[in-house]
Amino acid sequence: xxxxSHRRNSVGVDIGGIVVGGGHPxxxxxxxxxxxxxxxxxxxxxxxxxxxxxxxxxxTVDRDExxxxxxxxxxxxxxxxxxxxxxxxxxxxxxxxxTDHPAxxxxxxxxxxxPGNVGFKAKRDTQFATLIELAMRWNKPVRIGVNxxxxxxxxxTRLMDENAQSAxxxxxxxxxxxxxxxxxxxxxxxAEELGLGRDRIILSTKVSDVQHLIAVYQDLxxxxxxxxxxxxxxxxxxxxxxxASSAALGILLQQGIGDTVRISLTPEPGGDRTTEVRVAQELxxxxxxxxxxxxxxxxxxxxxxxxxxxxxLAKEIQDHLSASMPEWKERYPGVEAMSVAVMGCxxxxxxxxxxxNIGISLPGTGETPAAPVFVDGKKVATLRxxxxxxxxxxxxxxxxxxxxxxxxxxAAQ
Numbered sequence: 001x002x003x004x005s006h007r008r009n010s011v012g013v014d015i016g017g018i019v020v021g022g023g024h025p026x027x028x029x030x031x032x033x034x035x036x037x038x039x040x041x042x043x044x045x046x047x048x049x050x051x052x053x054x055x056x057x058x059x060t061v062d063r064d065e066x067x068x069x070x071x072x073x074x075x076x077x078x079x080x081x082x083x084x085x086x087x088x089x090x091x092x093x094x095x096x097x098x099t100d101h102p103a104x105x106x107x108x109x110x111x112x113x114x115p116g117n118v119g120f121k122a123k124r125d126t127q128f129a130t131l132i133e134l135a136m137r138w139n140k141p142v143r144i145g146v147n148x149x150x151x152x153x154x155x156x157t158r159l160m161d162e163n164a165q166s167a168x169x170x171x172x173x174x175x176x177x178x179x180x181x182x183x184x185x186x187x188x189x190x191a192e193e194l195g196l197g198r199d200r201i202i203l204s205t206k207v208s209d210v211q212h213l214i215a216v217y218q219d220l221x222x223x224x225x226x227x228x229x230x231x232x233x234x235x236x237x238x239x240x241x242x243x244a245s246s247a248a249l250g251i252l253l254q255q256g257i258g259d260t261v262r263i264s265l266t267p268e269p270g271g272d273r274t275t276e277v278r279v280a281q282e283l284x285x286x287x288x289x290x291x292x293x294x295x296x297x298x299x300x301x302x303x304x305x306x307x308x309x310x311x312x313l314a315k316e317i318q319d320h321l322s323a324s325m326p327e328w329k330e331r332y333p334g335v336e337a338m339s340v341a342v343m344g345c346x347x348x349x350x351x352x353x354x355x356x357n358i359g360i361s362l363p364g365t366g367e368t369p370a371a372p373v374f375v376d377g378k379k380v381a382t383l384r385x386x387x388x389x390x391x392x393x394x395x396x397x398x399x400x401x402x403x404x405x406x407x408x409x410x411a412a413q
Contacts, residue, residue, distance in 0.1 A: 003288070004253065004254045004255070004256060004287070004288075004289075005254065005255050005256040006256050007023065007256045008221050008225075008228075008256045008257050009023075009225055010022060010225050010226065010227045010228065010259055011198045011199050011201075011225055011226060011227060012024060012199060012227065013141045013199055013200060013201065013202050013227050014141070014199070015056060015085050015087070015109050015110045015141055016056075016083075016085030016086075016109030016110070017083075017085065018055050018056060018085055020202060020227045020229075020259045020260045021202070021226075021227025021228070021259035021260075022227070024259075025289070025290055026253070026258060026259060026260060026261060026284055026289050026290065027055050027056060027259065027260040027261075028053060028054055028055050028056075028260070028261060028262075028277060028280045028281055028284070029054055029055060029056035029057065029058065029087075029229075029260055029261070029262045029280075030049045030052075030054040030056075030057055030058070030262060030263075030273070030274075030276050030277050030280075031057065031058040031059070031060075031089070031262065031264075032045045032046060032049070032057065032058070032059050032060070032273070033045070033267070033273060035066070036059050036060050036061060036062075036066035036069055036070065036073070037063070037065035037066045037068075037069050038069075039069045039072050039073055039076065042059060042069070042073050043073050043076040043077060043080075045273060046059070046073065046077060046082070046084065046086070047077065047080060047082050048273065048274055049084075049273065049274055049277055050077075050082050050084035051082075051274075051326050052274035052277040052278060053277050053278075053281055053292055053325075054084065054274075054277045055084065056084065056085050056087055056109075056110075056260070057084050057085070057086055057087065058086075058087040058088075058089050058112060058262075059073070059086055059087070059088065059089065060089045061088040061089060061090055061094070061097055061104065061108075062089075062090075062091065062092075062093075063093075063097070064097065064100065064101070066097075067097040067098075067100070067101035067104040068101060068104070070086070070088065070101070070103070070104040070107050070108060071103040071104060071106070071107040073086070073107075074086060074107040085109030085110065086107065086108050086109055087108065087109060087110040087111070087112055087143070088104070088108040088110070088111050088112065089112045090111060090112060090113060090114075090131070091114055091117050091118075091150075092117055092118070094111070094113065094118065094131055095118070095127045095128075095130035095131050095134070098111070098131065098134045099130070099134065105134055105137075105138045105140075106138055108140065109140065109141075110140055110141045110142065110143060110202075111131065111134075111135055111140055111141075111142045111143075112142070112143045112145050113128070113131050113142050113143070113144055113145065113187075114145050114146065114147060114150055115128065115144060115146060115152060115183050115184075115187040116146060116147065116150040116151050116152050116183065117150050118131065128187070128190065129190075129194055132190075132191045132194045132195075132196050133194065135196060135200065136194075136195055136196055136200075140200070141199075141200040141201065141202065142191065142196070142200065142201060142202070143201075143202040143203070143204060143229055144184055144187045144188055144191070144201065144202070144203050144204075145203075145204040145206065145229070146180050146183045146184045146187075146203075146204065146205045146206070147206045147207075147233055148176065148180055148206070148207045148208075148212075148233075149208075149233070149234075151176070151179055151180060151183065152179070152183050155179050155182060155183055156175070156176065156179040159175050159178055159179050159182070160172070160175055163175045173212060177212060177215055177216045177219065178219075180205045180207070180216055181205060181216060181219055181220050181223065184203045184204075184205050184220065185203070185220070185223060185224055188201050188203060188224070188226055198225075198226065201226050201227075202226065202227045202228070202229050202259070202260070203220065203224070203226045203227070203228055203229070204228065204229035204230070204231065205217060205220050206231055206232070206233035207232075207233060208232060208233050208234040208235065210232065210244055210247055210248040213232050213248045213252075214248055214251050214252060217230065217252050217257055217258075218252075218255070218257065221257045227259040227260070228257065228258055228259050228260075229258075229259070229260050229261075229262070230249050230252055230253070230257070230258040230259075230260070230261045230262075231245075231249075231261065231262040231263070231264055232244055232245045232248045232249065232263075232264060233264055234264065234266075235263070235264045235265060235266075236265075236266055237265065237266040237267075237268065238268070241263075241264070241265040241266060242263070242265065242279055245263045245264070245265070245279070245283075246263075246279070246283050249261055249263075249283060250283060250287060253283075253284075253287060253289065254287065261280050261283070261284070262276070262280065263276040263277075263279045263280045263283070264276065265279065278322075281293070291336040291337045292325070292336055293321055293322060293325050293336055294321050294335060294336060294337075294338040294339060294340055295338075295339045295340070296314060296317055296318045296321065296339075296340045296341075296342060297339065297340070297341040297342070297343075297352055297355075297356060297359075298310065298311075298314035298341070298342045298343070298344075299343050299344045299345070299348060299349070299352070301344055302345075303365070304344070304345040304347065304364040304365055305344035305345050305364050305365065309344075309362055309388070309389065310342055310343065310344035310362045311344075312389065313342050313360075313362070313389045313392065313393075314342040316389065316393065317340055317342060317393065317396065320393070321340075328400070328404075331405070331406065332400055332401075332404035332405060332406070333404065333406065334404055335400055335404040338357045338358075338399075338400070338403075338404070339355075339356040339357050340356055340357065340358055340359065340396060341353045341355065341356035341358075341359030341360070341374075342359070342360055342362070342392075343359065343360065343361045343362065344362055344364055345361075345362070345363070345364025345365075345367060346361065346363075346364060346367055347364075349361030349362070349364075350372060350374070353372070353373070353374040354374050354377045354378075355377075356374070357375070357376060357399065357403075358373070358374070358375050358376075358395065358396055358399045359373070359374050360372070360373050360374075360383070360388075360392045361374075362388070369384060370382050370383070370384050371383040371384070371388050371392070373392065373395060375395075375399060381395070
């Protein structure tokens with residue numbers, strides 16, 4: 001039967017009411033790129049990411065001013081009715097910031113710790129221990145996130161030396177992957193020794209190469225049952241970042257690996273940060289793991305569709321559905337599972353329209369200027385005239401109100 005492999009068993013972790021792992025739906029998360037010390041800018045971006053559908057949002061906490069701002073950002077979000085949990089991203093001095101700013105430690109729903117830069121030599125163990133003790137004091141989960149750009153050099157050097165002396169040495173890349181995995185699992189085991197429960201630990205092992213990412217997560221998944229955060233670090237800008245992330249994460253998800261995902265896209269100058277949220281949602285929805293927004297099927301166009309009407313209508317419908325979803329989630333429960341078809345000619349148009357909940361087959365070049373509309377597989381109307389697009393959009397709105405409106409749902413119960 002077509003479908004992904006059985007989902008890997010993992011220990012569920014509660015992050016401010018959002019459960020990652022343990023068989024729960026795969027969670028979408030994102031990260032701000034504002035200066036966290038700028039309360040207003042960070043509040044606005046967190047709010048935008050949450051409205052776009054990010055279920056967790058990570059913010060950088062790199063200095064005292066940023067740590068001091070966190071509780072104020074949380075308060076602003078709460079007053080606005082935005083409940084998305086905030087994750088603090090800590091490097092180098094996280095132990096000090098959480099100690100000196102207890103309001104920050106309390107306001108965050110999770111701490112992200114990179115074992116490669118919590119400290120060096122003798123300080124590493126004590127500073128890591130302090131972070132874990134603070135997580136336990138405030139009853140917060142942690143993500144132990146290893147990144148090959150900041151890997152523990154002592155561990156990597158030791159493994160490289162051992163490999164060089166081995167009778168059957170492996171490649172340097174394989175040694176590096178092993179160092180990443182050992183750093184993650186070893187840090188998690190140390191956190192457990194300090195008293196942090198397994199249900200408070202998430203692991204990630206991020207690299208920027210697609211094949212290495214797949215390999216490292218396959219090995220990690222086979223060696224532990226911690227919840228796993230998936231992400232291709234430094235994926236890049238535009239289509240490169242989208243394709244690379246989707247290729248890597250798509251393969252892992254198909255294999256049943258991964259409990260939460262972040263698509264790390266470099267935005268265009270002045271670009272929309274919420275793009276990474278939409279890409280993550282589209283990846284999960286396309287693969288059949290979750291439904292976030294009604295699907296709009298539209299043909300790519302060919303010589304039979306010289307008119308751009310179907311393209312314009314498909315975009316208008318898609319944009320309208322995307323913009324409306326934050327309100328519709330409350331007003332029309334289940335609407336995210338709806339499908340719409342906007343087709344451009346008679347070849348595949350009627351067939352695709354019949355498969356959708358509501359679909360329209362617009363006339364192609366040289367075809368009769370009429371557009372049949374199908375609702376749940378049955379032809380219900382034929383639209384004509386210059387305002388076909390507006391007529392169809394109204395039919396879509398009527399369909400949603402009739403089939404997903406709360407009053408109809410309540411009446412049917």
